[in-house]
Amino acid sequence: MKPTPSGKKVYLDIVHQLRDMIEHDGLKTGDKIPSERELSERLNVGRSSVREALRALELLGLIETRRGEGTFLRDFRDHQLVELLSTFILQDNDVRCDVLHTKQLLEKDCLRLVAENRDLHASGLATVAEMLENDYFLTEEEFLKAIIFLSKNRLLTKIWVILNQYHSNLTSSKPLSDHEFPKKLVEALAAGDQSKVIQIYEEMQKLSKLP
Template identity: 50%
Template sequence: MKQSKRYLDIVKEVRDMIRQEKIRPGDRIPSERELAEKLQVGRSTLREALRSLELLGLIETRRGEGTFLSDHRNHQLVEVLSTFILQDNQSQKDVWETRLLHETGAIQAICSNSSLKGLKLWDSFRKKFEDEGFQRDDFVRELMVLSGNRLSLKIWFLLHQYSGNPYSEAVLEPEKELLLPVLEALERQETEQAIQSFKTWSGWIQKRRMQNGDDS
């Protein structure tokens, strides 16, 4: 099922609101509750969008004070990507492939880092795979974080959102046999096998989205 408000919609509406209300860098933006009411979106969806915007450096939260607009120079990447992505279907395909490049790059970095071998994290993921409701997003985001490349993580958040949030759903039963080989190869730090298994899983998600008519 399509979300009533995609991240891109929220990013654009927050940006428009900032312009209309002439909020300047360093100024406080409306609270989560106020934004949800203004934009007519659910609190949970808005919260995820705000968290992504904060990771991208567009806003900053100060404990006990609220959320504030960051320096406008940090908004350039959002502007460039949003202009490019809204052009045509080929752009959407490029976004999907570019996001996949960052994900496979993260896998390569993880497999090259000997300190990540044998982490209890892999056992934790294996247990989570067995539970209902385990989110695809939790798994891929953790891979991006483990890669240690903060710039790649920031770009990935944008690409993930602009490709229609393909990991926004819980892992389905048929996916488990596709995901477990990824996890096993990561544990053994077998780069080629991990990347190939990940691409197979990503392709399965893309095909299913196209069959459901859930394209971005």
């Protein structure tokens, strides 16, 4: 096992190792990943730390746990919807703005859901806050993705993933260099203050447009 960087939680280091392992093993979406016990032995770490790392990956939407079956790499591809959206985009050059606007509407709805059910998402929000503190998120997109997956609304999340994929192809990802607004957003979500959440989110979007 790699030495854990000072000041960081063990499980965050394991998260990075797991992502490297998935890439090294050539695992694809839908593939089953090793069990907690196998990962613990392979990475030479405790099972509780592996469990926390898997939870973080699930929070980011990278894996899903199926009761009685195991843990699998997540696949949000919906070929019919992708094909429909592709056709729509190719037929209208001005639709990029519509994609961005719809994506932002979905993000606001997901944020409201998390704030509305803050008690259910308290541990997840705490994990996101800790990952922010340890500079885990490299881009604003990664941060928002973690929050959106917390909403537990599969349909909204599935549509967002597809829209975000198209939007990412059209624009470069914004580095998450300033953690002030993301931290405020997590705090507002934990407090269940929906109006404050949307206000902070909109301020983040304005900053994202700056060069």
